[in-house]
Amino acid sequence: MKVSVLTENTASAYFIAEFGLSYFIEHDEKNILFDTGHTDVFLKNAKKLNIDINKTDLIVLSHGHWDHGNGLKYLENKKLLCHPDAFKKRYSKMNQSNIGLDLSYEVLNNKFELIVSSTPYHISENIIFLGEIPRLNDFESQKTSFVDSNSDADFVPDDSALAIVVRDELIVITGCSHSGICNIVEYAKETTGIKNVKTVMGGFHLKENDIQTKRTIQYFKEKKIKNILPSHCTRLPALAAFYNEFEIKQVQTGMVFHFN
Helix, strand or coil, rough: CCCEEECCCCCCCCCCCCCCCCCEEECCCCEECCCCCCCCCHHHHHHCCCCCHCCCEEHHHHHCCCCHHHHHHCCCEEEEEEEHHHHHCCEECCCCCEECCCCCCHHHHHHCCECCCCEEEEEEEEEEEECCCCCCCCCCCCCCEECCCCCCCEECCCCCCEEEECCEEEEEEEECCCHHHHHHHHHHHHHHHCEEEEEEEEECCCCCCHHHHHHHHHHHHHHCCCCEEEEEECCCHHHHHHHHHCCCCCCCCCEEEEEC
């Protein structure tokens, strides 16, 4: 299995960065574009990595936020998989700015072969889109800084992830973890029936070295998950806490990860 980082908050030599996330995943004879960031940066970095985006078999949108899906305007005529709530109007509580997708459901439905699922969806035998994540623990997804078009609290129910099986071990790829990274990992285990989690990679949506971050670290230690790659919406205080515990590697645009 191979994961190429096309868009990430942090730049590396010869690659450009933006606030957002996009991975190109190659596994099970499938080429999956997981999120697109919010501009054409993912296309520019793909070109530098000699990745032909035209060979994408499926685009997976982790959730309907601008920094993960506005890059869709640069693509068309592909299969697009997401949760049905990814198209809802959503705004920041702080300044009422639009933080949803620029493109409407109608436009996206015309541009792509749209597949929506709130339940686990098998992309291949060993790649599963998890759909809606049950939020079962008492320390994740307890508050939100977003509202919907009715000014009701938006806890991003469409937030999802991929569960990927490699040699009877589980790799979890997440976009932003609004549903909670521990909730996501637990649901990936339940959905696949595989308890051995080798790698967790993506945005963890942890901002500070607070109770949620500490309990997340405790969870990873208890489950003996050693290959941890937080990125994007995981801010410096939380990243520092993860580094102190696990000596994590900083994820940057242009990086390529192989999981065997």
